[in-house]
Amino acid sequence: MTLPHAPAEPSPQDGAFLRSFFLTLLLLLGGTALFTWLVDPLGRFGTGLVAPVITADRDQKAALLRARTPRPTQLILGSSRARTLDPRCLSRLSGEPAFNFAVNGASSDDLLAILHYLRALPLPLLPHALVVGVDPEMLQGPPGPLPGLVASRALGPFTGPHPSDPVATLGADLLGWQNVSAAAHSIWSRVAHFDSLPSTVLEPDGRQRSPRIEAAQQRGDFSGAERVVASIPGILRRYESFGQLDPDRVLVLRQFFREAHRDGIRLVAFIPPVHPAFERAAQATAWRARTEETVVLLRSLDREGVLRYVERDALPGIGADSTAFVDAIHFLAPVADRLLESLFNRPGGCALQ
Amino acid sequence: MLFNSYVFCLVFLPLALLGWWWLPGTRLRLGFLTLASYLFYGWWDWRFIPLMLLSTSADYFAGGYLARNERAGRRRACLILLLAFNLGILGIFKYFDFFTGTLNGLGALLGVPVDLPLLHLVLPVGISFYTFNSISYTIDIYRGRLAPARGFLEFAAFVSMFPHLIAGPIVRYADMAPQLERVPPRLETAAWVTGIWFLVLGLAKKVLVADALAEQIVTPLWHQWASLDSGEAWLATLGYTLQIYFDFSGYSDMAVGLAFLLGFRFPQNFNSPYRAASIAEFWRRWHMSLSYWIRDYLYVPLGGSERGAARAVRNLLVVMFLGGLWHGAAWTFVVWGLYHGLLLGAHAWCRRHGLVPHIAPLGALLTFVLVMLGWVLFRSTSIAEAGHLLSVMTGVISGAGGNGGLMGAFAYPLLLASLGIVWFSPNSWELRFPRSRFAAVGLAILTLACVLRFATPSPFLYFQF
Numbered sequence: 001m002t003l004p005h006a007p008a009e010p011s012p013q014d015g016a017f018l019r020s021f022f023l024t025l026l027l028l029l030g031g032t033a034l035f036t037w038l039v040d041p042l043g044r045f046g047t048g049l050v051a052p053v054i055t056a057d058r059d060q061k062a063a064l065l066r067a068r069t070p071r072p073t074q075l076i077l078g079s080s081r082a083r084t085l086d087p088r089c090l091s092r093l094s095g096e097p098a099f100n101f102a103v104n105g106a107s108s109d110d111l112l113a114i115l116h117y118l119r120a121l122p123l124p125l126l127p128h129a130l131v132v133g134v135d136p137e138m139l140q141g142p143p144g145p146l147p148g149l150v151a152s153r154a155l156g157p158f159t160g161p162h163p164s165d166p167v168a169t170l171g172a173d174l175l176g177w178q179n180v181s182a183a184a185h186s187i188w189s190r191v192a193h194f195d196s197l198p199s200t201v202l203e204p205d206g207r208q209r210s211p212r213i214e215a216a217q218q219r220g221d222f223s224g225a226e227r228v229v230a231s232i233p234g235i236l237r238r239y240e241s242f243g244q245l246d247p248d249r250v251l252v253l254r255q256f257f258r259e260a261h262r263d264g265i266r267l268v269a270f271i272p273p274v275h276p277a278f279e280r281a282a283q284a285t286a287w288r289a290r291t292e293e294t295v296v297l298l299r300s301l302d303r304e305g306v307l308r309y310v311e312r313d314a315l316p317g318i319g320a321d322s323t324a325f326v327d328a329i330h331f332l333a334p335v336a337d338r339l340l341e342s343l344f345n346r347p348g349g350c351a352l353q
Numbered sequence: 354m355l356f357n358s359y360v361f362c363l364v365f366l367p368l369a370l371l372g373w374w375w376l377p378g379t380r381l382r383l384g385f386l387t388l389a390s391y392l393f394y395g396w397w398d399w400r401f402i403p404l405m406l407l408s409t410s411a412d413y414f415a416g417g418y419l420a421r422n423e424r425a426g427r428r429r430a431c432l433i434l435l436l437a438f439n440l441g442i443l444g445i446f447k448y449f450d451f452f453t454g455t456l457n458g459l460g461a462l463l464g465v466p467v468d469l470p471l472l473h474l475v476l477p478v479g480i481s482f483y484t485f486n487s488i489s490y491t492i493d494i495y496r497g498r499l500a501p502a503r504g505f506l507e508f509a510a511f512v513s514m515f516p517h518l519i520a521g522p523i524v525r526y527a528d529m530a531p532q533l534e535r536v537p538p539r540l541e542t543a544a545w546v547t548g549i550w551f552l553v554l555g556l557a558k559k560v561l562v563a564d565a566l567a568e569q570i571v572t573p574l575w576h577q578w579a580s581l582d583s584g585e586a587w588l589a590t591l592g593y594t595l596q597i598y599f600d601f602s603g604y605s606d607m608a609v610g611l612a613f614l615l616g617f618r619f620p621q622n623f624n625s626p627y628r629a630a631s632i633a634e635f636w637r638r639w640h641m642s643l644s645y646w647i648r649d650y651l652y653v654p655l656g657g658s659e660r661g662a663a664r665a666v667r668n669l670l671v672v673m674f675l676g677g678l679w680h681g682a683a684w685t686f687v688v689w690g691l692y693h694g695l696l697l698g699a700h701a702w703c704r705r706h707g708l709v710p711h712i713a714p715l716g717a718l719l720t721f722v723l724v725m726l727g728w729v730l731f732r733s734t735s736i737a738e739a740g741h742l743l744s745v746m747t748g749v750i751s752g753a754g755g756n757g758g759l760m761g762a763f764a765y766p767l768l769l770a771s772l773g774i775v776w777f778s779p780n781s782w783e784l785r786f787p788r789s790r791f792a793a794v795g796l797a798i799l800t801l802a803c804v805l806r807f808a809t810p811s812p813f814l815y816f817q818f
Contacts, residue, residue, distance in 0.1 A: 010541065010542070010543035011546075011788045014542035014546050016788075016793075017546055017788045017789070017792065017793045020794060020797075021793040021796055021797050022797075025797040028798065028800075032801065032805075142572050142576060143576040147809060151808060151809065165360060167360040168358065168359050168360055168810075171360070171807060171808070172359070175359065175804055176805065176807070176809075177805040177806055177808060178808060180805055238758075240755070240758045242758075243753065244580070
């Protein structure tokens, strides 16, 4: 044999090296696992040392949905831009129990995974209607399901092969980067803002609230306009490389709508509105082009009779009310309510009877 | 079971090491190692365990027969039968659909309807590696260069040994036999230290570098291959060039480290291949155990370079064609193999005529670029895709571009750091592993950083072969 072998040259320090290595590794692994277990950022162990920040909300929403009684038959789906849509408002408009299952960083794979998840529940849940906010950003990104979806205990198994052995599950829960960073993020958020309200919370009906912003609004010192202006360049930059809708994600979106339609679910689709300042700044940009392509896609599905697409023009303009936006593309409750009313063509329908 | 998984690192490996070093007697320990390795293999898909057992048994008994029998005709027949058996299994699982699909396609092209059925079989992981391990055993006995294994247990442990089972290095029984016969009763602390260093460095190469390169550069760019402009195509190719090195050499380092922890020594598989000053040197530094296997069992029997330049070039083309096919049943791999065969042939011809420049950095740069171009074929899913990318890279056609923003925020620092490592830093085999307490703490922190990434399963690139 001509290939060399590595030598193992003895050194007087070998014993001390091994002791130090194993002891440190044991402490690091044990400490990290204990830290994640105590903070429990994704609600896997029920320990919950501090309120979690919402970094991977798919499992939290799945848990909330399972616990919800009566079982919701109207669901809101979409990305972070649909997370503030109020299920109470949807219930008033539809007369049926509703739930918000919109998730952060959603792609079209999320929509399909949620549909399959609902079907696979021990008592399958076949909603009567889905209100779907289709954000063009759901139709881009690297190939395959995104890491947040794959890592989800509830939805991940519906994206393809998924670790199912208990060691892999426990390992990912205690030592997975996503969980460890979520735990650190939760602690940091608590330490940095120990005297203030949490930035976001999930209500039992899946709706996202922003207590800090709500408090600032009540005090009258919420600087919405500044946030909107400051966020525009970053959002436009995100779109710069978004040269076309990803064909695979478009296929998945079509599959989702068609499967749901075959299941007899009524589908209402819309593109979430943006702040007028952003709309103006984004003329002749990739954002505008991708949004128009998404419109064409949804119109074609509408023409097929698969869904009802509510045109952007029919959605509410918000005038100069910048306080209703967290940034250029994420709106707060006032816009959310008016949006739902527009989707159902029932002005004032969200108001308490 | 992946090396970079919780179940392997936190459960299987500690238990395997505990059992291996605790059990008394070589035979008991080899039995335990074989069982553990079959469990390791079956974790992926238990249905292929009988296949590996069958292949192992056939080679073991054929080896015994070849050693006992002195009649040339019978020995030759036995060897041919065994090669047909081993390569037949490989052919059915790996190449059947490729060849029938090609025939069907060719028929359609010529207007002759050929509709041969495809089997759609799942490729047993590691089959190319353990088949080559076994074949070398039988051929070496046939050539009279090796005595047969003392017992079935020794041979089964050699074939199935989990550190090399899935993706090499391709080890030879001649190398392992003395080690299997004299298993040390306890492991020297120096071997523990070296093994841990190799294991953790390999793990870090895979999960912290190769996977990050894939995530930040290769996957997002290659997904848009049809719209990449020249610069983006070069970036994607450079990213993949580095990814495959860190991925595969990382695996090999881990295998060497694991072997150390079991008291064995595996051969070196990578020796800074991107520093090679010629394509011939590249193949002496890249996947060395395969290169040397091909040299000893294919190239030399074909006549090597002994019978003139034309014959040498032909032999290089044949062995690299087969080498390409070994990597995968697809035309991209075949063309990749032929491309390297041509490069090697051209290099041999130039050397014969004194045309090889002796400016090492220039040679290294040229070799690096030529190898990079080859990886385009290796990574592409079709000849059309590879052809398009190569045309864009060489400026024959221009791509739409505008995909640069798809790369991760750390793409450029990662590329620079990775290039720095492959070109300027000593490789795992050249490093003198530090033994201080400070180094031990640093290594433990590096291990934790790797473990944190296990939640997203990421198979090694060479698992598909």
